[in-house]
Amino acid sequence: MPKINQNYSKLPGSYLFSDIAKRVDRYKSEHPGNSVISLGIGDVTLPIVPAVTAAMHRATDEMGDAATFRGYGPEQGYEFLRETLAQQQYISRGAPISADEIFISDGAKCDTGNFGELFDVDNTAAVCDPVYPVYVDTNAMAGRAGDFMPDGKWNKICYMPCVKENGFIPELPKEHVDLIYLCYPNNPTGVAITAARLKQWVDYALKTGAIILYDAAYEAFITGDLPHSIYEIEGARACAVEFRSFSKTAGFTGLRCAYTVIPRDLKVGGTSLHAMWSRRQTTKFNGVSYVTQCAAQAACLPEGRSQTMDCIRYYLENAKIIKDGLSKAGYEAFGGENGPYIWLKTPASLTSWEFFDKLLNHAEVVGTPGSGFGPHGEGYFRLTGFGSRKNTIEAVERILTRI
Numbered sequence: 088m089p090k091i092n093q094n095y096s097k098l099p100g101s102y103l104f105s106d107i108a109k110r111v112d113r114y115k116s117e118h119p120g121n122s123v124i125s126l127g128i129g130d131v132t133l134p135i136v137p138a139v140t141a142a143m144h145r146a147t148d149e150m151g152d153a154a155t156f157r158g159y160g161p162e163q164g165y166e167f168l169r170e171t172l173a174q175q176q177y178i179s180r181g182a183p184i185s186a187d188e189i190f191i192s193d194g195a196k197c198d199t200g201n202f203g204e205l206f207d208v209d210n211t212a213a214v215c216d217p218v219y220p221v222y223v224d225t226n227a228m229a230g231r232a233g234d235f236m237p238d239g240k241w242n243k244i245c246y247m248p249c250v251k252e253n254g255f256i257p258e259l260p261k262e263h264v265d266l267i268y269l270c271y272p273n274n275p276t277g278v279a280i281t282a283a284r285l286k287q288w289v290d291y292a293l294k295t296g297a298i299i300l301y302d303a304a305y306e307a308f309i310t311g312d313l314p315h316s317i318y319e320i321e322g323a324r325a326c327a328v329e330f331r332s333f334s335k336t337a338g339f340t341g342l343r344c345a346y347t348v349i350p351r352d353l354k355v356g357g358t359s360l361h362a363m364w365s366r367r368q369t370t371k372f373n374g375v376s377y378v379t380q381c382a383a384q385a386a387c388l389p390e391g392r393s394q395t396m397d398c399i400r401y402y403l404e405n406a407k408i409i410k411d412g413l414s415k416a417g418y419e420a421f422g423g424e425n426g427p428y429i430w431l432k433t434p435a436s437l438t439s440w441e442f443f444d445k446l447l448n449h450a451e452v453v454g455t456p457g458s459g460f461g462p463h464g465e466g467y468f469r470l471t472g473f474g475s476r477k478n479t480i481e482a483v484e485r486i487l488t489r490i
């Protein structure tokens with residue numbers, strides 16, 4: 088008889104956003120006809136911009152012509168996209184990354200989850216708390232997290248508190264860790280990290296031999312003089328992997344395209360992580376479609392970049408509307424300036440799930456309970472700027488008048 092992976096049985100319930108969807112569906116079935124506004128899951132609402140859709144049409148026409156048809160593409164991604172990304176996203180910012188160090192994929196969520204396959208289960212992972220759930224859950228699935236304890240923590244994971252007192256930027260671990268997950272601009276708190284603070288992490292990793300897994304999915308939302316890539320920091324090539332996505336940058340949540348950067352000189356015990364990931368991808372991944380990669384390249388070129396940045400400014404303005412409205416009503420709110428998320432303190436000592444229920448039942452607005460992101464997320468709540476302008480304004484008005 089086959090044996091299942093018992094680590095799955097240790098996972099507490101279902102995935103956070105599945106739980107939210109079930110509660111919302113139940114409410115809608117009990118209140119048919121009522122209008123529920125979602126500022127919860129980080130899905131985009133604006134359509135893909137014209138320069139990108141035009142590129143997709145051209146690529147589709149190519150696929151319909153025998154002279155330009157393409158079958159299987161390279162698992163690592165087409166050279167034209169990788170070269171564009173290297174030039175536009177890295178070299179232009181002084182980050183020494185070459186095209187052959189970029190791997191095209193169908194999602195940063197997949198890559199951050201799958202990258203743990205390259206490491207032994209005896210490694211200790213460190214995560215920010217609160218944290219994007221995928222980092223923790225995939226380590227638990229692999230058996231690297233240990234057991235789930237009554238305090239809401241896994242006993243073999245190092246939790247790094249991100250709280251108001253430290254500006255939601257974690258302190259360096261005092262215990263030994265091997266893998267460090269960092270996400271900036273941050274999901275869920277919406278805050279960004281300075282070059283000086285990021286350098287502390289790079290220096291720490293170089294000193295201790297740890298590997299930083301840097302999720303920069305929201306770098307396009309940065310408005311201040313802050314690093315967009317960890318490779319803008321000297322020494323990062325020797326200690327960091329970076330994950331990026333077109334999902335929020337160019338509205339590709341339904342189209343699916345992302346990329347992971349692994350410097351060739353990044354090694355663990357003499358073993359190249361670049362070579363390992365390449366071997367993994369060529370075995371388990373068939374690549375992203377030609378049409379999608381043409382679309383992704385168009386999003387990086389001047390016309391597409393200008394149009395997608397208009398979308399990003401739209402979402403940031405939504406975040407500003409939410410934060411200003413909440414602050415005016417006396418809520419304590421963070422983020423929203425260099426990221427699309429607002430992280431607010433729940434009022435009247437309500438737990439994050441209690442506030443979720445109150446918001447849904449009284450204002451018919453959906454957000455994300457902070458406790459779903461980890462123990463230090465309790466007492467907080469996440470709202471996103473990814474809604475339509477009309478719904479964002481209406482949601483804020485409902486919160487201010489009904490809660």
